[in-house]
Amino acid sequence: MSNELTIGRVAKGTGCNVQTIRYYEQIGLLPLPRRSEGNQRLYDDSAVQRLSFIRHARELGFPLQAIRDLISLADRPDKSCEAADAIAREQLEDIGKRLQRLQALRSELERMVEQCKGGRIADCRVIETLGDHSLCETDDHVLPKVRP
Amino acid sequence: MSNELTIGRVAKGTGCNVQTIRYYEQIGLLPLPRRSEGNQRLYDDSAVQRLSFIRHARELGFPLQAIRDLISLADRPDKSCEAADAIAREQLEDIGKRLQRLQALRSELERMVEQCKGGRIADCRVIETLGDHSLCETDDHVLPKVRP
DNA sequence: ATACAGTCTACAGTAACTATAGGTTCAAGG
DNA sequence: CCTTGAACCTATAGTTACTGTAGACTGTAT
Structure with missing residues (x-):
């Protein structure tokens, strides 16, 4: 089953609120989701997980830039080992x-x-x-x- | 040794910056310090400690309201035990x-x-x-x- | 068919800083 | 003393990360 969720369901599922999700999309922290016939956002499980990650990291006090760095580790497994290592170490210290x-x-x-x-x-x-x-x-x- | 410090020395000593200290004073998180002849703020050690506390708590992601609550615990040890306990437990859970x-x-x-x-x-x-x-x-x- | 809850965009407002402008104070060197 | 420059002052504007509102559209349950 490919659970496609509306923004409201995602908000409930992650504890974020709807405006925050749209804000994260706007600043490029979340990828653009596909839209329904009537132009409404439809999300899949990976979006839910990323959003949960962002929310938890924010609760822990990480600024959005640090979260971007962390996400880049996950998104670019082809990234140079030294770069990934540097990001991970910096976050670890913190x-x-x-x-x-x-x-x-x-x-x-x-x-x-x-x-x-x-x-x-x-x-x-x-x-x-x-x-x-x-x-x-x-x-x-x-x-x-x-x-x- | 009750050394009196200027705002800049306090800023260095706590890792806050000068404007933030003035901002905290403005919103009532720090008591009004005494002033020099020339109207400059003069702080004592207790102000330094409170400010360090605020800074660390902020770094840990606590909102200013939670910090206000925490401070009220320290400022009023005569406060009703249930109230203090409730605040402490809430923070502990988090x-x-x-x-x-x-x-x-x-x-x-x-x-x-x-x-x-x-x-x-x-x-x-x-x-x-x-x-x-x-x-x-x-x-x-x-x-x-x-x-x- | 019609409510009505949920979604859309756009924009204004808030919390907690952070930076700038334009002026004043103070300690150190001449 | 007098100057000079760093540190201070108030006031205000800008930034980050949301949060809320207005007014219109969509989706679904009766």
Whole structure:
């Protein structure tokens, strides 16, 4: 069965909203879908998957340019190995930092929730946890490469 | 040592840029700092820490509203425990999902980089990795899919 | 046949910055 | 002191990534 879906079904299926899907098409992040007789967009499963990917990556805080890079890895398996490697490594570095900060924040929130069970919040250290610079790459706090 | 810093020093120290600091002040995310004779902002260490927190939380993809909530936890340790607990739990749930997705994506990128080392072109499954909805608990919008 | 929900394009509005213009402050060198 | 230039000030415009609205068209269920 070739499930062809309308934009509304795709939106429901991916958690994106309809306008966002059209926006992604407009900026070239999604390929132009085929249209029905009456000019309505019709999508297949690959579009649904790509859109899910974009949405999840955006939720993780990746900018659209990083997502474009990631997609290019998938779209161009014929790309030079060094180029793909460079993109993957750059993203990996960023992901490593995100993971560390998220884990630190989780620990801190877990500790708070645990204390809450006891009936009161003794001292809240969320700010300190995320205010800590120890996971930053350099001392002078250079912005990540995804933001040029 | 209660050193007073100019906005530029704070910007360097936190990795934010100067305009962003003024913007956060404008929208009430940062308290109004005291001013010098010549009307220039002067910050103390607590402002630096709060700003670092905001920056890291933003990098992790939290919207300013969630950050406001988190800050309110730190600012009012006398707040009702249920309210604080609710905010913390909500963020925790979100963080758990982010962590799983990031870890999945990292594994996939690591696998690709590993294949690259071997000199051959990796088959890329980044899209599938993050396209997967299995970590979405709000699966009611996910369309029927054949899964073993 | 007729509702009416869903889709279309085009454009305006929002969130969270980011950059620019045009002027003021301040610390360092002459 | 006086100058000079970097850093600061306010105000405003531009950017990214959406989100909402208006007014017309399509598709389907009674």
